[in-house]
Amino acid sequence: MDAASGPVEVTVKQxxxxxxxVFVADRGQALLRIAYALTGDRGAAEDLVQGALAKAYARWPRIHSDAEAYVRRILYNDRASLWRRPGRRREVSVAEVPDRAGPGAHDEDVTERLALREALLALPARQRAVLVMRYLEDRSVEETAEALGCRPGTVASQASRALAKLRVSAGDRITELGGAR
Amino acid sequence: MSELENAVRTTVRDLADEAPPAHDLAAVARTRGRRIRRHRHAALGALAVVLVAATAMPYALLRRDPPAPVVDPAPAVSPVPSASAGALPDFSGDTPYQLPGGAVVTMLTKQVEVQEADGTIAPGDPGYVALDRTTGTYRQLDVTDPDLVPAPDGRTFAVMGLSGRVDVVDASGDRKARIDTRGSFTAYSGPQ
Structure with a gap:
């Protein structure tokens, strides 16, 4: 590179x-929401987002035009690959153990949500990722498959298995709500 | 949508609402991202050295003069051949760079340093210099992706993408084709 191109390169870099x-300022919180829904843990969520953003930064000149989709894919795939490593625990530790609610309509609703939440956090990472994409981000089956790098049929079967597990794991209250279509 | 799915939707959104506020995400990501770049550049540099050595060594050895006839007593010889016997010519971007034996270098990586906003000098993205066979000169590619493999004719390059995809780009960085390697190697889109 000749000397005359130096200032141009610095300007492009800046x-x-x-x-x-700007991207991190605009989208950081949204990415953190996804990461927290995937991990259920503050530290793990921040680490997941920072790792994905670091990978994005390292390839920024190439991916900046579609950065959010890139970071999302990293988030989901890093979470799933982390889970596959030997020795990882399948359960998720919760910072504060919520009290069980007593009888009453509102309390039953709270109890039901807590049971569902616990069951959700106990799902395998891949299945939870599918549910987060489908129900937090409102992504279609095709979009979810694209992000996770699998086939739409796999997404549909993972979602179906996840919902079936939630029905069983969360107990009778969830079972009464009915099954997925 | 079933009631269970509605309940799951509510639960997932409640969970996401509990996410901590984002603090210093960009600063931490920059630090970790630079580390990733440094490791990648170091790996690329090591790979380039190995490739050049592997390419040049056989030719350098073949060019050595044949050993002198053995007389009795045999003269002492060095057990390790030296590659410096076939000295490589200086690189010039104006002509194809030919290795001993006739092999031509089609692409080189070029490390650049850039000045950060705070004035510090940091490693930039790797630059690529490729041989343009139509003009016989080398030129800087408008491509910065570090995972780049040139085609034998030097006209296109394979770039590893996400989810098992490989993009075929030209020297301007324009995508010419995309190969989906998920599951099989039969899916292909782009000009034939």
């Missing part, structure tokens, strides 16, 4: 740096 800063 522009990309600014773009990255």
């Amino acid at each position: 522009s990309l740096e600014d773009e990255f800063t």
